[in-house]
Amino acid sequence: MRAVESVKTNRPNCVEIIVVDDGSDTYPKAFLPEMNVSGVPVRVYGYKKNGGAQKARNLGIRRSKYRYIAFLDSDDAFFEKKIDIVLDSLSENPVDILFHSVKGMEKYAQLVEIWLKFFSWVIPLHWLITVFNPVVTPSLVLRRKQKLGLSLRFCEDWSYLLHYIEPNMTMKYLPENLSEVFRAVGSKGGISSAIWNMRKGEFYARSVLLKKNTFSNVIRYLFGSIFGGARILNDLIRLRYLK
Structure with missing residues (x-):
């Protein structure tokens, strides 16, 4: 409910909330309103x-009707x-892509500002x-594109x-905070709580580049994989996989 009610706007006729229930025990349509406090319509879809x-x-993207998509996990x-x-x-x-700073993830904002x-x-x-993802999910706004058909569990x-x-x-x-995450990085259920699975996930994530069989994408994959290997070495030195 916190996530749904946080979608506030003076232009509810330009916005919709699409809730996707990914196999939860309680179907959210049973308790979610048809509109939130700002008058934004709420539509619910899901998987068993x-x-x-x-x-x-x-x-969610397939069911959307507007040009841009903003993402928000239920705990943000x-x-x-x-x-x-x-x-x-x-x-x-x-x-095509807009993102912003997020409260609780200030490190990412600092890295982006240095890059810019x-x-x-x-x-x-x-x-x-290709090297790292500087975009925190609740900051991401994308121009609507065809579904991507990806199904990774990490990254x-x-x-x-x-x-x-x-x-x-x-x-x-x-550069301003426009969203907030409430779980610390590394906390149970939060971002990067399973470090080794996340590192493996990073390599699987990069492999999507090879689906577009171009020379540039192969170089990007190799370039990113070098940095991925360096991150694993750094983890080993810091004994992160023993925690």
Whole structure:
């Protein structure tokens, strides 16, 4: 309910909430309202068996009707003015991908700002994301595209972006906090709580590049895999897999 009610806007006729139930014990349509407090319509779809985040997101995209998609996991929330700020930004400057800073994930914002200030002119986003994913899920807004048909259990959002982002795409970053995550990195059920599975997931995520059999994508895959190997070595030195 916190996530649904956090979708606030002065333009409810331009927004919809699509809830995808991925095989939970309680079907959310039984307790969710038809509209939230801002008058945004709530539509519920779901699967009887859990299929993973990517399958759920693909269903949400298929059922959506607007040009842009914003993602929000059930345990996160948008800030009150996020939707209207994003709508204004996209109205003034339509882009393919927009993301922003997130409260509780400030490290990612710092890395993005360093990249934008010093390296973005030589390392475009589609190359940066080969090495690591700087986009926190509740900050992501994408121009609607065909379903991606991916089904990873770890690093699923990273794989999603690796498949989505292309060299000619436009992007915009908003430096203010417009969403919040409530679970600390590494906490049970939170981001990267299963470090080894996450590291393996990173390699599986990059393998989506090989589905588009181009020389550039092969180089990106090899380039990213070198950094992935370096991260595993760093984990071993820090004994992270024994925790």
